[in-house]
Amino acid sequence: MQLDLADGTTLAIDLREEHNFTWLQSNFGPVFCVFDQQDSGNISFGCFNSNGERVFVKYAGAHPSSFEGLPQDAVTRLRRAVTVYQDLQPHEHLLTMQMALPVEETGGFALIFPWFDNGECLHSHWTYPPPAKYEHPKSPYYRFRQLPVEQRLTALEAIFSFHEHVDRLDYVAIDFYDGSILYDFESNTLKICDIDFYEKIPCQAARPPWGSPRYLSPEELSGVTLLNHRTNVFRMGACAFGLIGGELDRSRSKWEASDRLYQIACRAVADHAKDRYANVTEFLHEWHQARQTLDDCSQSTQ
Template sequence: MNNTTPTWYLSDFYIQYINNIPYKLKTPFDMSFIEQYGKVFKVYDDQDSGNICFGVESDGKKYFIKFAGAPTEQYSGKPEDAIARLKSTVSIYQDLAHPKLIRFIKAEEVGGGFASIFEWTDAECMGRMYPLSREKFLQMPDNTRLEVFNDILSFHIHVKKQGYVAIDFYDGSIMYDFGIGRTLICDIDFYSKSPYINTMGRMWGSSIFMSPEEFTLGATIDEITNVYLMGATAFALFGMGKDRSIEKWRLNDQLYKVVLKAVNVDRKNRQQSLAEFECEWKRACDN
């Protein structure tokens, strides 16, 4: 029995092992090719994107491998669609390379699917799917959270300058390395060239972070949409997410007004650019 053979079947999924680490798949799939990248020390098998991800180490260096093509347990689509989506993300990570974005190394066809290889980070995720690291994140002092937010805003101004619009950014995209005090952004797979037209109705994403136009078929998704996203992100960091009452807001009232304007359901009443939002945010920070 090799280390990727299923050891048991549990109603809806199989358990396989790689380097003695268990992970779930809908049906058996030979993942032994992953070991060509190094020794696996971590597996992320709960994504609904159709990707399964691995932390590997080789010659003292660590990498993050994102693979599409396996029958992942949470994914309801076809493996070939997941492969096509992952292939389409290569140019996104190349175009949007930034000090605050997880560093893309290369991508290739392998193992009957497609793999993207990134530099590993020890940063921890703010996403609700990781309750322990999320709690650690939310215990950070406000000054540190302000630095994180400013890093996120700076990155999205860069996104705009590169001619892109952020789609499906949420708390699971926000990471922080507590050891070196560094913000990192990951999982930008759905970012697209701007302007983007909503052809779905409800688009991808967490509803806490989504503007009304991301629920509206035919709506334009653009920089003003991302102004809403920055407001929603500020509320996630400083104001309990969906509960946007002033009583739950951690910072000064001027900042609250700036952020409340950003999440106005009427896009004409938001700041009309990320630069305008940044200007108002910085002015309110100084008060």
């Protein structure tokens, strides 16, 4: 179906069936972009609010072509996500949910977030599907990997900081991967979005599990063991390999930081949960010590 955009053009939304989007016009100003290639069942819009500010509207209730499930299941999940955001915000590195909006006309549901100016998703699969994600010079992930290692380590610190907060509040970071990371290359600012599937510890992984195989722990893939703090530790290690190393190729030759940080990341992604750090705080303590030691050595040689 067609949707009128702010610049006067129209955009086709990839749906399995027609849907009523008049509620967008009645609650917000013009739409300036649409994201309709998500497998969660949500469709997201960039809109102007009544104050002329840009907002990000995440909506469940329609049936995107990329979604194999039932729209009502997507609505149920998005409603449940309200509690997750309320429990985990505010945090400086989280894109904050501003409000929840039941849509009476359609039986749908929407969450409203501020628009992160200049923020680019590191897994923009709708524009740069692999291998373009890894090779195209305009791909956000490719550009991020060209940044100096120290700058990427600083970005990792933001991710780790938020997930230490998540871990301390007894949540598991389900479905976190590089598609949850927005990066502003102008200000070198990072924000985390899309924490809808985070769950209270302990919990069972969905079948099949939500998330990218590049970030999934063995216990999520097996579906047998309950997820807990050590699952979060695995996720942080996998993220480190995703931004500093070779993703699933966790060899030393692909790792761009120090040997000690490599050892810490390897322990974080140990196959057996008992061999990992007990929680994100313990992982971060080791990580920070390793970085401080490296900084001290660097200063002593100057």
